[in-house]
Amino acid sequence: MHVEGTLEPELILELAARNEVTLPYHDVDDLRARYAFTDLGSFLELYYANMAVLRTREDFAAMTRAYLACAVAAGVRHVELFFDPQAHLVRGVALAEVVEGIASALHEAEGISTGLIACFLRDRPAAEALEVLTALLDMEAPILGIGLDSAEVGHPPSGFAEVYDLARARGLHLVAHAGEEGPAEYVREALDVLRVERLDHGIRCLDDTALVDRLVAERMPLTVCPLSNVRLRTVGTMADHPLAAMLARGLCVSVHSDDPAYFGGYVDANFAAVVDALDLDRDDLRTLARNAVEAAFVAPDRAAQLHAEIDAWHAAG
Secondary structure (H helix, E strand, C coil): CEHHHHCCHHHHHHHHHHHCCCCCCCCHHHHHCCCCCCCHHHHHHHHHHHHHHCCCHHHHHHHHHHHHHHHHHCCCCEEEEEECHHHHHCCCCCHHHHHHHHHHHHHHCCCCEEEEEEEEECCCCHHHHHHHHHHHHHCCCCCCEEEEECCCCCCCHHHHHHHHHHHHHCCCEEEEEECCCCCHHHHHHHHHCCCCCEEEECHHHHHCHHHHHHHHHHCCEEEECHHHHHHCCCCCCHHHCCHHHHHHHCCEEEECCCCHHHHCCCHHHHHHHHHHHHCCCHHHHHHHHHHHHHHCCCCHHHHHHHHHHHHHHHHCC
16 A cells, blocks of 8 residues: 555645645546546556645645544554655655654554555666665664565566665565566566565466466465556456455465555455455455455564454454
8 A cells, every 4th residue: 555645636635735736637526537547657647746745744644644544444453554755755855754754643543553665666766766775774764664666567676686685684574566567577576586575466477377376385475456456457347356366376365455545445445346346255355354464564463463353253254
Protein backbone atom coordinates (compact mmCIF):
# COMPACT_ATOMS: atom_id res chain seq x y z
CA MET A 1 0.00 0.00 0.00
CA HIS A 2 1.51 3.28 -1.21
CA VAL A 3 0.62 6.11 1.14
CA GLU A 4 0.70 8.64 -1.70
CA GLY A 5 -1.91 6.45 -3.39
CA THR A 6 -4.36 7.18 -0.58
CA LEU A 7 -4.74 10.85 -1.50
CA GLU A 8 -8.48 11.16 -2.00
CA PRO A 9 -9.69 13.91 -4.38
CA GLU A 10 -11.20 15.91 -1.53
CA LEU A 11 -7.87 16.01 0.33
CA ILE A 12 -5.97 16.81 -2.86
CA LEU A 13 -8.09 19.89 -3.41
CA GLU A 14 -7.93 20.86 0.27
CA LEU A 15 -4.12 20.70 0.30
CA ALA A 16 -3.93 22.52 -3.03
CA ALA A 17 -5.91 25.40 -1.56
CA ARG A 18 -3.80 25.41 1.62
CA ASN A 19 -0.52 25.50 -0.31
CA GLU A 20 -1.74 27.70 -3.18
CA VAL A 21 -1.08 25.00 -5.77
CA THR A 22 -2.93 25.41 -9.05
CA LEU A 23 -4.34 22.15 -10.37
CA PRO A 24 -5.96 21.53 -13.79
CA TYR A 25 -9.14 20.18 -12.18
CA HIS A 26 -12.31 22.17 -11.59
CA ASP A 27 -13.65 20.05 -8.74
CA VAL A 28 -13.73 16.56 -7.22
CA ASP A 29 -15.90 15.16 -10.03
CA ASP A 30 -13.52 16.54 -12.67
CA LEU A 31 -10.58 14.87 -10.94
CA ARG A 32 -12.34 11.53 -10.49
CA ALA A 33 -13.27 11.53 -14.17
CA ARG A 34 -9.55 11.26 -14.97
CA TYR A 35 -9.25 7.90 -13.22
CA ALA A 36 -9.95 5.87 -16.38
CA PHE A 37 -6.44 4.42 -16.68
CA THR A 38 -5.23 2.45 -19.69
CA ASP A 39 -2.08 1.03 -18.07
CA LEU A 40 0.41 1.61 -15.27
CA GLY A 41 2.00 4.55 -17.09
CA SER A 42 -1.25 6.47 -17.46
CA PHE A 43 -1.92 6.03 -13.75
CA LEU A 44 1.57 7.11 -12.72
CA GLU A 45 1.25 10.33 -14.70
CA LEU A 46 -1.72 11.44 -12.59
CA TYR A 47 -0.31 9.91 -9.39
CA TYR A 48 2.86 12.00 -9.57
CA ALA A 49 1.03 15.14 -10.72
CA ASN A 50 -1.25 15.05 -7.66
CA MET A 51 1.75 14.86 -5.32
CA ALA A 52 2.35 18.54 -6.08
CA VAL A 53 -0.03 19.39 -3.22
CA LEU A 54 2.25 17.72 -0.63
CA ARG A 55 4.64 20.40 0.60
CA THR A 56 5.05 20.29 4.39
CA ARG A 57 5.35 17.68 7.09
CA GLU A 58 1.80 18.52 8.17
CA ASP A 59 0.60 17.67 4.65
CA PHE A 60 2.28 14.26 4.84
CA ALA A 61 0.90 13.73 8.34
CA ALA A 62 -2.62 14.67 7.22
CA MET A 63 -2.46 12.23 4.30
CA THR A 64 -1.22 9.44 6.57
CA ARG A 65 -3.80 10.11 9.29
CA ALA A 66 -6.58 10.04 6.71
CA TYR A 67 -5.38 6.66 5.46
CA LEU A 68 -5.06 5.19 8.95
CA ALA A 69 -8.65 6.20 9.73
CA CYS A 70 -9.83 4.37 6.60
CA ALA A 71 -7.68 1.34 7.43
CA VAL A 72 -8.99 1.00 10.96
CA ALA A 73 -12.56 1.38 9.71
CA ALA A 74 -11.88 -1.39 7.18
CA GLY A 75 -10.68 -3.76 9.89
CA VAL A 76 -6.96 -3.56 9.15
CA ARG A 77 -4.82 -4.69 12.10
CA HIS A 78 -1.33 -4.10 10.67
CA VAL A 79 -0.03 -2.00 7.79
CA GLU A 80 3.41 -1.50 6.27
CA LEU A 81 3.20 1.74 4.33
CA PHE A 82 5.25 2.39 1.21
CA PHE A 83 6.36 5.94 0.48
CA ASP A 84 8.30 7.38 -2.48
CA PRO A 85 10.97 9.80 -1.21
CA GLN A 86 12.39 10.55 -4.67
CA ALA A 87 9.01 11.72 -5.94
CA HIS A 88 9.14 14.49 -3.33
CA LEU A 89 12.85 15.27 -3.43
CA VAL A 90 12.67 16.05 -7.16
CA ARG A 91 9.99 18.64 -6.31
CA GLY A 92 12.28 20.34 -3.81
CA VAL A 93 10.62 18.94 -0.67
CA ALA A 94 13.15 18.15 2.04
CA LEU A 95 13.49 14.49 3.01
CA ALA A 96 12.90 15.33 6.68
CA GLU A 97 9.53 16.92 5.86
CA VAL A 98 8.39 13.71 4.18
CA VAL A 99 9.72 11.22 6.72
CA GLU A 100 8.82 13.15 9.85
CA GLY A 101 5.33 13.94 8.61
CA ILE A 102 4.46 10.33 7.81
CA ALA A 103 6.23 8.93 10.88
CA SER A 104 4.48 11.33 13.24
CA ALA A 105 1.07 10.08 12.10
CA LEU A 106 2.17 6.46 12.41
CA HIS A 107 3.42 7.15 15.92
CA GLU A 108 0.00 8.49 16.88
CA ALA A 109 -1.88 5.52 15.40
CA GLU A 110 -4.27 3.65 17.68
CA GLY A 111 -5.85 0.27 17.08
CA ILE A 112 -3.35 -0.71 14.39
CA SER A 113 0.35 -1.65 14.27
CA THR A 114 2.44 0.00 11.58
CA GLY A 115 5.73 -0.03 9.70
CA LEU A 116 7.29 2.21 7.04
CA ILE A 117 9.08 1.12 3.86
CA ALA A 118 10.98 3.50 1.57
CA CYS A 119 10.43 2.63 -2.09
CA PHE A 120 12.78 3.64 -4.89
CA LEU A 121 11.62 4.60 -8.37
CA ARG A 122 12.95 2.05 -10.83
CA ASP A 123 12.62 4.49 -13.74
CA ARG A 124 15.12 6.85 -12.11
CA PRO A 125 18.87 6.17 -11.81
CA ALA A 126 19.97 3.53 -9.32
CA ALA A 127 22.75 5.90 -8.23
CA GLU A 128 20.09 8.37 -7.09
CA ALA A 129 18.32 5.64 -5.13
CA LEU A 130 21.62 4.81 -3.43
CA GLU A 131 22.07 8.46 -2.45
CA VAL A 132 18.56 8.64 -0.99
CA LEU A 133 19.02 5.39 0.93
CA THR A 134 22.28 6.73 2.34
CA ALA A 135 20.52 9.91 3.41
CA LEU A 136 17.74 7.91 5.09
CA LEU A 137 20.30 5.83 6.96
CA ASP A 138 22.28 8.91 7.99
CA MET A 139 19.18 10.56 9.43
CA GLU A 140 18.18 7.29 11.15
CA ALA A 141 14.80 7.38 9.47
CA PRO A 142 12.30 5.02 11.14
CA ILE A 143 12.02 2.65 8.17
CA LEU A 144 11.90 -1.12 8.48
CA GLY A 145 12.80 -1.85 4.88
CA ILE A 146 13.10 -0.76 1.26
CA GLY A 147 11.14 -1.50 -1.89
CA LEU A 148 11.21 -0.89 -5.65
CA ASP A 149 8.24 0.51 -7.55
CA SER A 150 7.07 2.78 -10.42
CA ALA A 151 7.11 1.91 -14.15
CA GLU A 152 8.17 -1.74 -14.37
CA VAL A 153 8.52 -2.61 -18.05
CA GLY A 154 12.05 -1.94 -19.27
CA HIS A 155 13.38 -1.43 -15.75
CA PRO A 156 14.51 -4.82 -14.41
CA PRO A 157 15.28 -5.26 -10.71
CA SER A 158 18.92 -6.23 -11.31
CA GLY A 159 19.94 -2.61 -11.83
CA PHE A 160 19.39 -1.93 -8.13
CA ALA A 161 21.63 -4.64 -6.70
CA GLU A 162 23.97 -2.17 -4.98
CA VAL A 163 21.07 -0.39 -3.28
CA TYR A 164 19.74 -3.67 -1.92
CA ASP A 165 23.19 -4.81 -0.83
CA LEU A 166 23.54 -1.70 1.31
CA ALA A 167 20.06 -2.06 2.80
CA ARG A 168 20.71 -5.71 3.61
CA ALA A 169 24.02 -4.85 5.27
CA ARG A 170 22.20 -2.30 7.44
CA GLY A 171 19.60 -4.81 8.58
CA LEU A 172 16.63 -3.56 6.55
CA HIS A 173 13.94 -5.82 5.14
CA LEU A 174 13.81 -6.16 1.35
CA VAL A 175 10.75 -6.16 -0.92
CA ALA A 176 10.23 -5.24 -4.58
CA HIS A 177 7.51 -4.89 -7.19
CA ALA A 178 8.00 -7.58 -9.82
CA GLY A 179 5.76 -9.43 -12.23
CA GLU A 180 2.97 -6.85 -12.26
CA GLU A 181 3.34 -5.68 -15.87
CA GLY A 182 6.89 -6.98 -16.23
CA PRO A 183 7.73 -10.58 -17.15
CA ALA A 184 8.24 -13.55 -14.87
CA GLU A 185 11.98 -13.09 -15.37
CA TYR A 186 11.77 -9.89 -13.29
CA VAL A 187 10.42 -12.00 -10.43
CA ARG A 188 13.41 -14.30 -10.77
CA GLU A 189 15.79 -11.32 -10.75
CA ALA A 190 14.16 -9.90 -7.62
CA LEU A 191 14.75 -13.24 -5.92
CA ASP A 192 18.27 -13.96 -7.13
CA VAL A 193 19.84 -10.50 -7.48
CA LEU A 194 18.00 -8.38 -4.93
CA ARG A 195 17.35 -11.36 -2.61
CA VAL A 196 13.97 -10.01 -1.56
CA GLU A 197 11.94 -11.40 1.34
CA ARG A 198 8.58 -10.52 -0.20
CA LEU A 199 7.34 -9.82 -3.73
CA ASP A 200 4.78 -7.15 -4.55
CA HIS A 201 2.20 -8.24 -7.11
CA GLY A 202 4.00 -11.13 -8.82
CA ILE A 203 0.98 -12.28 -10.82
CA ARG A 204 3.09 -12.88 -13.94
CA CYS A 205 4.91 -15.68 -12.12
CA LEU A 206 2.15 -17.95 -13.44
CA ASP A 207 3.78 -17.69 -16.87
CA ASP A 208 6.67 -19.83 -15.59
CA THR A 209 5.77 -23.19 -14.01
CA ALA A 210 9.25 -23.78 -12.60
CA LEU A 211 9.19 -20.34 -10.99
CA VAL A 212 5.81 -21.05 -9.39
CA ASP A 213 7.16 -24.31 -7.99
CA ARG A 214 10.11 -22.42 -6.52
CA LEU A 215 7.91 -19.75 -4.97
CA VAL A 216 5.72 -22.41 -3.40
CA ALA A 217 8.72 -24.32 -2.04
CA GLU A 218 10.27 -21.16 -0.58
CA ARG A 219 6.97 -19.83 0.83
CA MET A 220 7.73 -16.52 -0.86
CA PRO A 221 4.96 -14.02 -0.02
CA LEU A 222 3.19 -12.30 -2.92
CA THR A 223 1.16 -9.16 -2.18
CA VAL A 224 -1.61 -9.27 -4.76
CA CYS A 225 -3.75 -6.17 -5.45
CA PRO A 226 -6.90 -7.26 -7.33
CA LEU A 227 -8.65 -3.91 -7.91
CA SER A 228 -5.36 -2.39 -9.03
CA ASN A 229 -4.75 -5.21 -11.52
CA VAL A 230 -8.16 -4.70 -13.11
CA ARG A 231 -8.03 -0.89 -13.15
CA LEU A 232 -4.54 -0.94 -14.72
CA ARG A 233 -5.65 -3.61 -17.20
CA THR A 234 -3.04 -6.19 -16.30
CA VAL A 235 -6.11 -8.41 -15.82
CA GLY A 236 -9.21 -8.11 -18.02
CA THR A 237 -11.94 -8.44 -15.41
CA MET A 238 -12.13 -9.48 -11.79
CA ALA A 239 -13.54 -12.83 -12.93
CA ASP A 240 -10.29 -13.32 -14.86
CA HIS A 241 -8.07 -12.56 -11.88
CA PRO A 242 -5.49 -15.28 -11.12
CA LEU A 243 -5.84 -15.07 -7.32
CA ALA A 244 -7.90 -18.26 -7.05
CA ALA A 245 -5.43 -20.11 -9.28
CA MET A 246 -2.56 -18.83 -7.16
CA LEU A 247 -4.25 -20.11 -4.02
CA ALA A 248 -4.87 -23.47 -5.67
CA ARG A 249 -1.20 -23.74 -6.58
CA GLY A 250 -0.25 -23.20 -2.92
CA LEU A 251 1.40 -19.80 -3.37
CA CYS A 252 1.68 -17.58 -0.29
CA VAL A 253 -0.62 -14.90 -1.69
CA SER A 254 -2.40 -12.19 0.28
CA VAL A 255 -4.77 -9.35 -0.66
CA HIS A 256 -3.73 -5.69 -0.58
CA SER A 257 -4.94 -2.33 -1.88
CA ASP A 258 -1.95 -0.76 -3.72
CA ASP A 259 -3.25 2.80 -4.40
CA PRO A 260 -6.80 2.63 -3.02
CA ALA A 261 -7.87 6.21 -3.69
CA TYR A 262 -7.28 5.64 -7.40
CA PHE A 263 -8.35 2.03 -7.89
CA GLY A 264 -11.79 1.86 -6.37
CA GLY A 265 -11.36 0.88 -2.76
CA TYR A 266 -9.34 -0.04 0.30
CA VAL A 267 -8.48 -3.56 1.39
CA ASP A 268 -12.03 -4.40 2.46
CA ALA A 269 -13.26 -3.51 -1.02
CA ASN A 270 -10.55 -5.72 -2.54
CA PHE A 271 -11.67 -8.65 -0.41
CA ALA A 272 -15.31 -8.05 -1.34
CA ALA A 273 -14.43 -7.91 -5.03
CA VAL A 274 -12.58 -11.24 -5.08
CA VAL A 275 -15.19 -13.00 -2.93
CA ASP A 276 -17.93 -11.96 -5.36
CA ALA A 277 -16.03 -12.65 -8.58
CA LEU A 278 -13.98 -15.72 -7.68
CA ASP A 279 -16.41 -17.48 -5.34
CA LEU A 280 -13.92 -17.65 -2.48
CA ASP A 281 -15.14 -19.29 0.70
CA ARG A 282 -14.40 -18.75 4.38
CA ASP A 283 -11.44 -21.14 4.28
CA ASP A 284 -9.92 -19.16 1.40
CA LEU A 285 -10.31 -15.92 3.32
CA ARG A 286 -8.66 -17.44 6.37
CA THR A 287 -5.74 -18.60 4.21
CA LEU A 288 -5.35 -15.17 2.63
CA ALA A 289 -5.38 -13.46 6.03
CA ARG A 290 -2.94 -15.93 7.58
CA ASN A 291 -0.65 -15.53 4.56
CA ALA A 292 -0.67 -11.76 5.13
CA VAL A 293 0.47 -12.24 8.70
CA GLU A 294 3.19 -14.64 7.56
CA ALA A 295 4.34 -12.01 5.05
CA ALA A 296 4.41 -9.15 7.57
CA PHE A 297 7.58 -7.99 9.27
CA VAL A 298 6.21 -8.32 12.79
CA ALA A 299 7.55 -9.84 16.00
CA PRO A 300 6.50 -13.44 16.74
CA ASP A 301 4.17 -12.40 19.57
CA ARG A 302 2.36 -9.93 17.32
CA ALA A 303 2.08 -12.56 14.57
CA ALA A 304 0.65 -15.05 17.07
CA GLN A 305 -1.88 -12.45 18.23
CA LEU A 306 -3.01 -11.78 14.67
CA HIS A 307 -3.20 -15.47 13.78
CA ALA A 308 -5.32 -16.11 16.87
CA GLU A 309 -7.76 -13.38 15.89
CA ILE A 310 -8.07 -14.82 12.37
CA ASP A 311 -8.62 -18.33 13.66
CA ALA A 312 -11.24 -17.12 16.15
CA TRP A 313 -13.10 -15.41 13.29
CA HIS A 314 -12.93 -18.60 11.24
CA ALA A 315 -14.14 -20.79 14.11
CA ALA A 316 -17.10 -18.48 14.70
CA GLY A 317 -18.20 -19.00 11.10
